[in-house]
Amino acid sequence: MIDSSPFVPIPFHVSARELSSAKPMLFLAILTVASWQDHQRQLALDRLYRTELAQRTIIQPRRTLSLLQSIVVYLSWYHFIFSHKTQQTVTLLQLAIGMALDLNLHQKSKRLLVDLPGRPPPQEPAAVEQRERQRTYLGCYHLSSALAGGLAKPNLLKYSEYMASCGKRLRDDLEYPSDELIARLIPLRRMDDQAHESFYSEETFDLPFTDSRIFMSLRFLETQMDDWRRENVSDRFRQALDLSYAFAEMQLYSIGLRPPPPSLSWQPADSNQLKALLSALEAGKRFFDMLLAFPASDYHLIPFSEWMRLPFVVITVSRLCIPSDAHAAMQWDVKAAQERVRLDLYLESLCYRMQGLSTYDKVKQPHPDFWWAMRMIMDLTRAWYVRKIKGENASTSSTVAHNFLTPDTMQTTSSSAGPGCIMSPADGNSMFSLPGAHGATNGMSGHMGQIVDPVDHGERDPFAFMRSMDFDMDQFLDMGIWGHESYEAMRFGGGGGS
Numbered sequence: 001m002i003d004s005s006p007f008v009p010i011p012f013h014v015s016a017r018e019l020s021s022a023k024p025m026l027f028l029a030i031l032t033v034a035s036w037q038d039h040q041r042q043l044a045l046d047r048l049y050r051t052e053l054a055q056r057t058i059i060q061p062r063r064t065l066s067l068l069q070s071i072v073v074y075l076s077w078y079h080f081i082f083s084h085k086t087q088q089t090v091t092l093l094q095l096a097i098g099m100a101l102d103l104n105l106h107q108k109s110k111r112l113l114v115d116l117p118g119r120p121p122p123q124e125p126a127a128v129e130q131r132e133r134q135r136t137y138l139g140c141y142h143l144s145s146a147l148a149g150g151l152a153k154p155n156l157l158k159y160s161e162y163m164a165s166c167g168k169r170l171r172d173d174l175e176y177p178s179d180e181l182i183a184r185l186i187p188l189r190r191m192d193d194q195a196h197e198s199f200y201s202e203e204t205f206d207l208p209f210t211d212s213r214i215f216m217s218l219r220f221l222e223t224q225m226d227d228w229r230r231e232n233v234s235d236r237f238r239q240a241l242d243l244s245y246a247f248a249e250m251q252l253y254s255i256g257l258r259p260p261p262p263s264l265s266w267q268p269a270d271s272n273q274l275k276a277l278l279s280a281l282e283a284g285k286r287f288f289d290m291l292l293a294f295p296a297s298d299y300h301l302i303p304f305s306e307w308m309r310l311p312f313v314v315i316t317v318s319r320l321c322i323p324s325d326a327h328a329a330m331q332w333d334v335k336a337a338q339e340r341v342r343l344d345l346y347l348e349s350l351c352y353r354m355q356g357l358s359t360y361d362k363v364k365q366p367h368p369d370f371w372w373a374m375r376m377i378m379d380l381t382r383a384w385y386v387r388k389i390k391g392e393n394a395s396t397s398s399t400v401a402h403n404f405l406t407p408d409t410m411q412t413t414s415s416s417a418g419p420g421c422i423m424s425p426a427d428g429n430s431m432f433s434l435p436g437a438h439g440a441t442n443g444m445s446g447h448m449g450q451i452v453d454p455v456d457h458g459e460r461d462p463f464a465f466m467r468s469m470d471f472d473m474d475q476f477l478d479m480g481i482w483g484h485e486s487y488e489a490m491r492f493g494g495g496g497g498s
Contacts (some may be wrong), residue, residue, distance in 0.1 A: 006176070008026070008073050009074075023066035032048075033074065033080055036300055036369075057095060063099060063102045065103060070095060071096040079370045080369075082304075093217070097156065108135065131175055141157050146192075155196070161188060164187075170182035171334075184231070185244065191228070194221060209258050210270055225248065239290065242288040249279070250313060253279040253283060256277040277320060281337055296353040296356060299353065299357055321341065321343060338389055347378045347382035
């Protein structure tokens with residue numbers, strides 16, 4: 001997990017018993033997020049962690065670095081215990097930020113507000129402790145920036161030059177190999193914040209793409225991202241960084257989707273805006289390619305901050321591929337976009353993978369977990385997308401192009417297929433091998449349009465409302481799947497269910 005969320009490394013020489021004794025809350029947080037394969041145990045550990053956290057922050061407050069580190073770890077893999085009835089993403093994030101400020105992590109030295117005569121100055125932390133404080137502080141900023149973007153809320157922990165110096169020191173000292181990853185992630189998060197401030201602030205939200213302020217900000221951020229891209233990075237962290245970079249690039253160029261004001265709608269298409277749309281489309285494709293390049297067995301290593309971005313990528317690519325009057329006015333070729341990015345096949349591949357990762361079992365584990373919920377959402381979104389591009393009466397059955405089930409990930413096999421191979425609905429004789437799919441097809445039949453839902457339709461099905469003919473998927477996607485208002489009755493994660 002340290003290769004994707006490097007802010008709380010544990011020294012190799014520290015045993016589990018030693019960690020439990022020295023940092024009990026951090027140890028409990030690690031146990032909680034690492035128990036994703038045993039959902040019942042994870043739910044029990046989650047309740048214990050939240051109870052202990054309330055005790056140590058509200059009832060009998062304790063401000064310790066290890067307590068803050070436990071929140072960073074807990075939030076980094078929050079998707080495993082996420083529930084729309086009990087989720088407190090923003091609250092926990094602000095609790096972490098407040099604790100970081102109380103611990104003076106935002107400044108190099110422990111300065112006193114009032115210098116009393118005769119009072120000795122506070123002792124400076126040792127080098128090892130100082131680096132630990134800096135990692136934790138940068139972890140708070142990374143989470144604050146990433147989660148704010150995913151939840152469409154402002155990032156309340158602003159970037160500072162001290163953060164830059166922290167990243168530089170960690171990279172220079174390189175106490176842990178993962179410190180290199182921190183030094184690369186923080187500038188990327190800063191560019192995310194700059195893009196949000198430049199394009200979506202109160203002053204710029206309604207500005208057209210052709211406004212000079214929008215265009216100059218876009219070019220300025222392009223230069224920064226090019227500089228970031230040119231820096232060398234270890235192969236060990238390249239995959240995680242490429243995934244994060246693809247999202248940052250797509251988010252930057254999605255400004256091209258902003259429609260022109262009515263007074264300018266008659267003017268010819270702007271070549272710069274078309275280039276931005278094309279760049280956003282290519283970045284979205286790279287995001288899916290990178291996500292599917294991870295073995296399914298490694299999906300539990302991808303942190304919450306990255307999974308939160310998947311809905312935004314799906315929404316953006318959908319908007320680039322679905323016909324609209326705005327696209328026609330800009331002369332954007334939606335057919336070419338649909339062929340370039342086969343969103344339906346990407347979503348189908350993710351559905352297969354998440355089905356295989358889910359621990360849901362009607363008898364042994366009756367609580368829908370994160371993978372099951374995401375599989376259902378991706379499948380319903382795929383069906384909605386196919387209807388949008390092919391017509392409301394179009395079949396949602398998958399079609400196979402060039403003998404591949406999904407771009408760049410599925411490989412054709414011989415007729416003597418083994419475990420993990422699924423018949424293509426488009427060609428009864430074709431077999432497709434799913435990477436990491438051995439034993440992953442349990443509970444599935446045919447293609448994604450024929451998945452056997454593990455939860456009975458009706459009262460127990462948290463997605464029943466989404467299957468209604470009156471359900472507005474457009475509005476659902478606009479709200480975002482992480483918001484409480486999206487589906488208040490949903491209870492994947494099992495928290496707070498009645």
